[in-house]
Amino acid sequence: MNKVYLSLGTNIGDREKNLRQAVKMLQEKFESVQSVSSIYETAPVGYVDQPSFLNIVVFIETTYSALDCLNRCQSIENELGRVRMIRWGPRIIDLDILLFNNENIEVENLIVPHPRMFERAFVLVPLLEIAEEPLSSQLLLAREKLDTMDLNKEGITIWKETKNVQGFLEIEE
Numbered sequence: 001m002n003k004v005y006l007s008l009g010t011n012i013g014d015r016e017k018n019l020r021q022a023v024k025m026l027q028e029k030f031e032s033v034q035s036v037s038s039i040y041e042t043a044p045v046g047y048v049d050q051p052s053f054l055n056i057v058v059f060i061e062t063t064y065s066a067l068d069c070l071n072r073c074q075s076i077e078n079e080l081g082r083v084r085m086i087r088w089g090p091r092i093i094d095l096d097i098l099l100f101n102n103e104n105i106e107v108e109n110l111i112v113p114h115p116r117m118f119e120r121a122f123v124l125v126p127l128l129e130i131a132e133e134p135l136s137s138q139l140l141l142a143r144e145k146l147d148t149m150d151l152n153k154e155g156i157t158i159w160k161e162t163k164n165v166q167g168f169l170e171i172e173e
Helices: 017-027 064-081 121-130 138-147 165-170
Strands: 001-008 032-036 039-042 053-062 094-100 103-109 110-112 156-160
Touching: 001 017, 001 064, 001 121, 017 032, 017 053, 017 064, 017 165, 032 165, 039 121, 053 121, 064 094, 064 110, 094 110, 094 121, 121 138, 121 156
Parallel strands: none
Antiparallel strands: 001 053, 001 094, 032 053, 039 053, 039 156, 103 110
């Protein structure tokens, strides 16, 4: 089984509901959603004239290839109404492949590890919250990078704790 970490973010509409719908769709499109991080609220990066984001990281195990995973994630984005107008702009949902096993992948439309993940506390905090032990070399690097960040300056706060996948999916609307 391939071990895959995905980052999910949203800042349009009912943000919590958007995340919940995306995780439900991940369960439908992949064999096994193993864990979901707590929900974190974060300030926008890049294009800052927009609402704050809610972010989570999801860990799945799958037999699908990295490109199949990318296609399934983009399918979820499309089904939920993602429109790409402004780089780093507002979005109903964003799904990114952070890690795929401990592989380095660079093809036309996919780079893994995600090229900016080691710079972003809103990715590293939830990623390391659910990281599977023993940590791979990429997860160890993520921990090292996070240890050098000032989380107060990074604009990340916990929005809602999550204990497990089922608990996440049952968050009251």
